[in-house]
Amino acid sequence: MLGERRKPHSLHESQELGECLNGEAIAIFGHALDRLACAYEADPDTRRDFMQDIHLALWRSFSNFEGRCSLRTWVYRVAHNAAASHVMRQHRMKKRKFVTLDELENLPDREQETADIAADRGKALERISLLIQRLDPLDRQVIVSHLEGLQADVISEITGISAGNIPMKIHRIKNVLGRRFNQGANHGK
């Protein structure tokens, strides 16, 4: 069902096919998209708008979907592009700063990061999200895809980073996040 697709013959047919694919994508990847939104936006209200942006981007994109890649790859690409667009917009509007891995390693902890970091699942997840939200958009794409369980070749297709560089990149991000994660956990004890 997710493989090659017939090219639509008319605009109406194209719209119908797009809406059908959109429904299929949301049914299969809806939860993954919700998690992706959490990795990119901390504020719940803004996240809701951002999620709507992703849905809209997906809906629009399916008029151009020709089945040359899997539906999963397509959905993640569109979602990550929409996310990068969202991050850049926030960056411009609010001067929200994202950091490189080197910068993240040397940054002082933010108040909300150091306070009350307990070992329970909710807090750990909250801390992971906070750390991920500070990363450069490309690093975010890589680590979020990795956490979603995608393999290096799929992450390469989504992000455009060479497949050979993906494991190295993931290793480096995990190292930095791990150090920051442990620091926060130790502060919380």
Added chain:
Amino acid sequence: MASEFPTNDVKALWQNQKPKEVRMSVDDIRERADRDRERVRRRTVIGSAASYLVIAYFVLMFFVVPNVIGRIGSCVTIVACAYMAYQLHSRRGEALSGPPTGSAGIRAYRAELERQRDFHCGWWLWSRLLIFFPSVLLFIGGFALSYPELAKGLGAIAAVMVGLTILAVPLNRKEARRYQHRIDELDALEK
């Protein structure tokens, strides 16, 4: 203590989280698309109206200032305003959510970074400053020649303009370097 992420635990934690779901019906999406189109149209209309207002002001000034220098200043300021509006329009951020092909994610992100970098350096920066700065000084100079009693205040405005222009150079170049740094990082990773 191992410094790496406890990957399997974190993956399980990540994949089992239950964020609040946001779902849109097809009708919602259509409505939203229409709203977005309307917003862009409104923004274009307001932006254009603001540009026309500034230009109209300097057209008026062209007739108010009774000497040639002031009039030349008005003319060049009109051209400068139109040019700045063009720059803002052509360097504005574009949505990265278009149809993706190949390594579209990284390319679209890189293109956005390049657009932002170019706005802050080279031709885009210098042409902006070189056309706007002298035009405003010419206008102020011409105004001061016609109304010597206002010379002090106009001199202060000119000094502030000079200061802001000088300050704009290092600030813009710093921004451009920051964007270039990100582009270099991407280049190191691209296929």
